[in-house]
Amino acid sequence: MQDFFDKRHSNDIPNEFITEFPGGIQLWIKREDLLHSKVSGNKFRKLKYNLLQAKNEGKNTILTFGGAYSNHISATAAAGQLLGFETIGIIRGEELENSDEKWSPTLKYAASCGMKFGFISREAYREKDAEEFLGNLNTKYFETFIIPEGGTNNLAIKGCEEILSEKDRDFNFICSSVGTGGTLAGLINAASSFQHILGFSALKSDHLKDEISKLVAKTNWSLIKDYHFSGYAKVNEELINFINDFSKKYKINLDPVYTGKLLFGIFDLIKRGYFPANSKILAIHTGGLQGIEGMNRFLKKKKLPQIE
Template identity: 45%
Template sequence: MYSISESPLQQITSPILLKQNLTLHIKRDDLLHPLISGNKWRKLKYNLISMRTQGKSELVTFGGAFSNHIHACAAAGKEFNFKTHGIIRGPELDLNNPTLQFAQQAGMHLHPVTRLEYRERHKHDYLTALQTRFPHAYLLPEGGTNEAALFGCKELAESLPHSDYIICPTGSGGTLAGLIEGASPNTHVMGIAVLKQAEYLINEIKALSKKANSQTNWQLLCDYHDGGYGRFSQHLWQFCESMRTAHLLPLEPIYSGKMMYALWQLIEQGFFASGSKIVAIHTGGLQGLDGLRYRQLI
């Protein structure tokens, strides 16, 4: 019903990997689909099935003006022919912004709200009022993380070859929680937090994943945010560019670029034992590069 072909694995070879006897593969989920890629598709897949099961014909979700999630939901609506609404943190829409421009072209109805109203997005009364306003709609949280999203991320873990480590960028915790659910207990699952003061996510991950409560084969590293969510240093951007030229691995500096930069530092520090097999998840988000260029940040 909602089917996209599996993404490829790319092996990275480098003198430092050879020296430390490490094997590194990148799960190229950025190549899952031209427009609905990475963890956004993984999270959407079972939510779309749930939407259809509940007899809903529209999708309402939330995001900032440059949100990968908004972009993916708009693309999914066009691809699978259902109506989408985006509650956009505002208060005004800049329709020259490439993310919002694409969302509108894909048929998404954009509803800008004040930052004050946007803060209500998790509250029961606000969501009840939204459901009344959009009676035929399935409500999906910001970023797409909920119980249904976990099934897609669990499926991702189950699709991977055996490895000693799986590593992914972490924003809301949904991808990491799903990987913990699907990974072998002998595999160590690592999340690289892309935002400041992300320790609170540990409890969010435990709330999403039963295995996260009972297993110790996972961790969230909170010191590699490089300034906070949406922020990045020139060093990080130069690293992203070097990975693109040396390994034909395109990265953005908000999610997967941060994860790869952290992974490279851990490798240089001798974090991984000789002989370790590592799989890093490229969670997509490359559409965000257009937004960074639009804001003249790269």
């Protein structure tokens, strides 16, 4: 298992130059989406030390949480199949339990990897971090290794610290999308003091900054909350057109939940004069492309453009 992770190092992940803007501002993208075809981006990083710890503890089953379109659920199922773990997903939405024909592409893929599901109500799901709730899971699913929603814990942050390497010290700004905050925390910990870390929130939340502050000691970071497009997984035609135009122009696919909003925000901030002249910006591509198929189903129902 160690070999699986060791074959993929930060130094092997390319930083692709995108374009230079007026004022000498350069934009580059770190292609973390190329880490692995099924366990890509920050999910690879977050799972690495969790799965190594599970092996060290002699645990053969991984239990985790997510919604029906979760990148984390998909990646955990794939990693489990590749590395010999049984996997269990506690999924938000009890209405899906007996309606597998309504399952998202993500759930169908996870099931094909051998993941078993426990579907619970949205009300019950809100208790997923509570001690009593986790205790009941440990009783029901004996001898499992539990990973939180989105994969974020101290082991995940340790993995995300490996996203940056020595070659990235030339950048003034490191930019990443933010869901649970684990990836951003790892970047903050790994960055040099002269670098500023910008997190672009994918959530319409007033608590995310406080949550990230609990995970880091440094202060050279900011949370940008203006590009969530009304909330998690919410999109509009402007965002879809940006993603499609970006893909055509730069030959890099973006997902609509995280990286699409990240790059939209960076381009808009550059246009608004946010970055000083001659800034060198590195955007982290955190993967998540598996979610495009499910989003396109939604867009088709809403008669909106598809992500190409």
